[in-house]
Amino acid sequence: MATIRDVSKLAGVSIATVSRVLNRNGYVHTETEKKVLLAIKELNYTPNFVARSLSNKKTSTIGLIVPDITNPFFPELARAVEDVMQLYGYTIILCNSDEEPGKEKQYVEVLKQKYIDGFILASNGLPLYDVKNLDVPVVVVDRGIEPTIPTVVSQNRKGARMATEYLLECGCKKIGHIRGPKTVMNANERCEGYLDLVRQADWFDSSLIVDGNYETNRAFEATVRLLRENPDLDGIVAGNDLMAIGALKAARFLNRSVPDALSIIGFDGIAMGRITYPELTTIAQPIYDMGAIAARMLIKLIENQPLETIYHQLEVQLVEGGTTRKV
Amino acid sequence: MATIRDVSKLAGVSIATVSRVLNRNGYVHTETEKKVLLAIKELNYTPNFVARSLSNKKTSTIGLIVPDITNPFFPELARAVEDVMQLYGYTIILCNSDEEPGKEKQYVEVLKQKYIDGFILASNGLPLYDVKNLDVPVVVVDRGIEPTIPTVVSQNRKGARMATEYLLECGCKKIGHIRGPKTVMNANERCEGYLDLVRQADWFDSSLIVDGNYETNRAFEATVRLLRENPDLDGIVAGNDLMAIGALKAARFLNRSVPDALSIIGFDGIAMGRITYPELTTIAQPIYDMGAIAARMLIKLIENQPLETIYHQLEVQLVEGGTTRKV
DNA sequence: CTGTTAGCGCATTCAC
DNA sequence: GTGAATGCGCTAACAG
Numbered sequence: 247m248a249t250i251r252d253v254s255k256l257a258g259v260s261i262a263t264v265s266r267v268l269n270r271n272g273y274v275h276t277e278t279e280k281k282v283l284l285a286i287k288e289l290n291y292t293p294n295f296v297a298r299s300l301s302n303k304k305t306s307t308i309g310l311i312v313p314d315i316t317n318p319f320f321p322e323l324a325r326a327v328e329d330v331m332q333l334y335g336y337t338i339i340l341c342n343s344d345e346e347p348g349k350e351k352q353y354v355e356v357l358k359q360k361y362i363d364g365f366i367l368a369s370n371g372l373p374l375y376d377v378k379n380l381d382v383p384v385v386v387v388d389r390g391i392e393p394t395i396p397t398v399v400s401q402n403r404k405g406a407r408m409a410t411e412y413l414l415e416c417g418c419k420k421i422g423h424i425r426g427p428k429t430v431m432n433a434n435e436r437c438e439g440y441l442d443l444v445r446q447a448d449w450f451d452s453s454l455i456v457d458g459n460y461e462t463n464r465a466f467e468a469t470v471r472l473l474r475e476n477p478d479l480d481g482i483v484a485g486n487d488l489m490a491i492g493a494l495k496a497a498r499f500l501n502r503s504v505p506d507a508l509s510i511i512g513f514d515g516i517a518m519g520r521i522t523y524p525e526l527t528t529i530a531q532p533i534y535d536m537g538a539i540a541a542r543m544l545i546k547l548i549e550n551q552p553l554e555t556i557y558h559q560l561e562v563q564l565v566e567g568g569t570t571r572k573v
Numbered sequence: 574m575a576t577i578r579d580v581s582k583l584a585g586v587s588i589a590t591v592s593r594v595l596n597r598n599g600y601v602h603t604e605t606e607k608k609v610l611l612a613i614k615e616l617n618y619t620p621n622f623v624a625r626s627l628s629n630k631k632t633s634t635i636g637l638i639v640p641d642i643t644n645p646f647f648p649e650l651a652r653a654v655e656d657v658m659q660l661y662g663y664t665i666i667l668c669n670s671d672e673e674p675g676k677e678k679q680y681v682e683v684l685k686q687k688y689i690d691g692f693i694l695a696s697n698g699l700p701l702y703d704v705k706n707l708d709v710p711v712v713v714v715d716r717g718i719e720p721t722i723p724t725v726v727s728q729n730r731k732g733a734r735m736a737t738e739y740l741l742e743c744g745c746k747k748i749g750h751i752r753g754p755k756t757v758m759n760a761n762e763r764c765e766g767y768l769d770l771v772r773q774a775d776w777f778d779s780s781l782i783v784d785g786n787y788e789t790n791r792a793f794e795a796t797v798r799l800l801r802e803n804p805d806l807d808g809i810v811a812g813n814d815l816m817a818i819g820a821l822k823a824a825r826f827l828n829r830s831v832p833d834a835l836s837i838i839g840f841d842g843i844a845m846g847r848i849t850y851p852e853l854t855t856i857a858q859p860i861y862d863m864g865a866i867a868a869r870m871l872i873k874l875i876e877n878q879p880l881e882t883i884y885h886q887l888e889v890q891l892v893e894g895g896t897t898r899k900v
Numbered sequence: 901c902t903g904t905t906a907g908c909g910c911a912t913t914c915a916c
Numbered sequence: 917g918t919g920a921a922t923g924c925g926c927t928a929a930c931a932g
Contacts (some may be wrong), residue, residue: 249909260919265911272912273917295687296632297909299623300924307666307687315648315655316844325643328669337683339634340667342655356664360622360634462848491848498850517643521789521818523825523850576925587903592927599928600901624925627908 248289257285268293299361307337308544309357312368313345317460317488318516319533320368323387326537327366334545336363345429347371358382363548366540370430383547387540389431390557396547398540398558402432405529405562406439409483409511412527412564416509417573418481420449422472424458424465424493426485433460436485436513454479458489465492466499473500473508480508487512487519490526494569510569524568532560575616584612595620626688634664635871636684639695640672644787644815645843646860647695650714653864654693661872663690672756674698685709691871693864697757710874714867716758717884723874725867725885729759732856732889733766736810736838739854739891743836744900745808747776749799751785751792751820753812760787763812763840781806785816792819793826800827800835807835814839814846817853821896837896851895859887 250268254261259278266272267282274282285291299305310327312320324340331338339357343350350371357365364383374392377384383396390399413421423440426433437455444450456472458465465484469492473479484490490512494504502508504524512519515530539558546553566572577595581588586605593599594609601609612618626632637654639647651667658665666684670677677698684692691710701719704711710723717726740748750767753760764782771777783799785792792811796819800806811817817839821831829835831851839846842857866885873880893899 250911251909261910262912262919262921263917266918269911275917278917292682292686294909295683296623296626297924298911300627300909300926301911303924305623305687310667314652315642316652318645318648321642321645321648324667325641325669328642328667337666337668337687339664340637340651340655341664342652355619356622359619360632360664495848518845518848521822521845522848578925588926589903589905589928590901593902596927602901605902621925624908625927627910627925628927630908 247294248291250291250293252289253282253285253291256288257281303361304363304548305361306335307339307360307362308548309339309341309353309362309365310368311341311343311350311353311365313370314342315340318518319388319486319514322516322533323368323537326534327541330538330541331545336545343369343371345369345371345427347373351376354380364544366537366544383544385540385544385547387536390435393557396543396553396556398536398543398560399432400531400536400560401562402435403439403442405513405531406436406483406485407442408439408562408564409513409529410440410443413481413483413509413511413570414443415572416481416505416570418509420454420476420479421481421483422454422456422476422479424456424468424472424482424484424489426458426460426489428457430460433485440483458485458492460486460488462488462492462495465489466496467492469493469496470500473497473502482508482510484510484512487514487516487526487528490528490569491518491522494522494526504569505571509571512569515563515565519567522569527567527570528565530563530565532563536560574621575618577618577620579616580609580612580618583615584608630688631690631875632688633662634666634687634689635875636666636668636680636689636692637695638668638670638677638680638692640697641669642667645845646715646813646841649843649860650695650864653861654868657865657868657872663872670696670698672696672698672754674700678703681707690875693867693871710871712867712871712874714863717762720884723870723880723883725863725870725887726759727858727863727887728889729762730766730769732840732858733763733810733812734769735766735889735891736840736856737767737770740808740810740836740838740897741770742899743808743832743897745836747781747803747806748808748810749781749783749803749806751783751795751799751809751811751816753785753787753816755784757787760812767810785812785819787813787815789815789819789822792816793823794819796820796823797827800824800829809835809837811837811839814841814843814853814855817855817896818845818849821849821853831896832898836898839896842890842892846894849896854894854897855892857890857892859890863887 254264341353368387385396425437456468512528519526581591668680695714712723714725752764783795839853839855846853
């Protein structure tokens with residue numbers, strides 16, 4: 247690979263001049279610029295990013311930390327992040343944290359040693375304290391932590407309210423909730439949204455809230471138990487689509503017909519929900535937008551441009567599928 | 574951030590010595606080593622990877638190029654790659670190529686400038702010539718190109734034969750095939766496998782092969798047409814699970830009951846196939862293993878260790894679901 | 901065993 | 917406008 251020195255020799259100028267035309271800064275005579283450009287083409291020269299990074303302290307690469315790329319929510323997010331990052335010449339390092347603080351912290355350390363320019367954090371393992379003291383730009387996605395940290399979330403509580411209200415409108419008389427992990431803030435918010443509408447109901451009891459850990463299988467088991475203990479349950483608000491799918495499977499397992507005998511509504515709007523039968527009714531988040539906005543924010547932070555809004559809360563939207571039926 | 578120089582001063586030794594204890598090479602007195610280690614801890618020093626990379630020409634990061642991480646086949650592959658890479662201290666850069674040669678080539682160029690240590694290529698855009706002249710270690714996954722290039726694939730042709738044979742055993746009298754893109758080698762192989770068993774059949778006609786582009790929607794449309802033109806069609810071998818899901822939707826759309834009036838079998842064994850109703854019968858590839866093996870191969874290539882096998886072809890496995898029924 | 905020194909490839913003062 | 921020199925932080929001979 248040719249170096250800047252080779253170019254300078256061939257063009258008969260100093261490396262400083264080559265560097266100037268490369269980075270379009272400082273004055274340089276049109277003639278000499280031409281010579282340099284020619285030499286660059288001649289040698290098929292491309293600058294060495296690592297060397298540049300060493301003096302720059304910038305690598306044009308960012309870290310994307312997700313719990314598990316295998317969870318269908320995150321590929322879409324990752325795709326959005328990558329699309330805009332690619333547009334701006336950044337490259338992205340993918341990290342699966344499994345929500346383990348240790349793994350997450352380790353990734354952060356390694357990437358900082360690699361002069362990463364910033365992070366997009368869609369995982370939850372890292373304590374607030376560490377996030378604030380990252381001394382690298384960071385944007386948090388899908389996990390509101392604190393208003394002082396650049397964040398992109400959607401209306402979790404409101405969405406869960408919408409979901410619950412919709413089931414009530416569908417005529418449900420007794421509605422249960424399958425919730426996500428207690429350690430995950432959006433799971434708590436969605437649970438609150440559900441509670442907002444049912445807390446006062448005469449049929450309500452806290453045993454109607456079961457934990458599905460945001461997973462299909464866990465939700466399946468939880469739903470089976472829930473339905474056995476509450477034969478009169480006729481509605482389920484799931485904390486995410488994966489769990490709604492688990493609930494749907496459980497209903498089929500117990501021969502409860504959906505939506506006739508049981509209504510189910512999910513949360514997220516992942517593509518998977520479109521291939522179940524019946525298709526999932528759900529509260530859709532604008533997943534792609536969340537990723538794209540987060541990426542744009544991070545770029546601004548990195549490039550020291552002002553951020554108009556530091557806390558983005560995006561709208562959710564009810565998508566009617568076949569797991570519910572309006573009366 | 575502290576540098577190696579700070580450490581050397583605090584420890585009262587030269588930077589060379591510090592470097593030695595850091596990289597455990599060369600002799601160093603136990604006493605001095607202790608002093609150095611102490612200083613490192615004292616200053617909370619961590620080496621700067623970029624500087625190291627500049628003299629090393631190694632970055633401990635590899636590029637993973639996939640067509641689209643949003644396609645559910647790839648997250649699982651990516652997860653496997655990441656898991657083993659993480660084990661060996663490598664970090665992975667994710668690239669979506671959309672199968673576009675231009676995008677792919679651009680990624681390769683950029684990453685080479687960044688001193689990437691190697692590539693795992695699960696995408697198809699790059700012409701063979703370019704892959705061979707990458708001058709960086711590369712392992713190709715899921716897309717056999719040439720026996721001289723380190724490769725991990727599964728038994729595509731055999732798998733398709735198994736699929737077709739299975740439908741025949743299920744009593745199907747006329748079987749169609751929804752194939753993937755002609756530009757993708759495994760799509761061609763699977764098509765061949767299908768042909769191996771039906772080419773000689775009296776009912777066979779090349780119009781029974783339709784293109785679904787490996788996408789659910791395209792397969793849906795293709796299947797609708799196929800079924801309308803061939804009312805007596807009673808079996809479909811889909812080139813992948815996404816298309817099998819499209820076929821399943823089409824069957825429902827046309828009120829053809831599955832598996833009673835129509836049998837469907839997919840290929841891949843993605844998790845999505847487990848949430849359809851009925852669950853997909855499919856030829857499962859060991860996706861995770863493919864990624865893990867590819868990663869291990871790449872590491873060996875990078876670290877100049879010998880490769881026992883350069884071409885891995887993994888076994889596929891028939892997974893019986895509900896979209897077929899054995900008579 | 902340990903220190904000195906010369907790169908790695910580029911950006912960036914500071915003179916000219 | 918342009919070039920020489922220095923530094924980014926670390927590795928790797930090469931001397932001692």
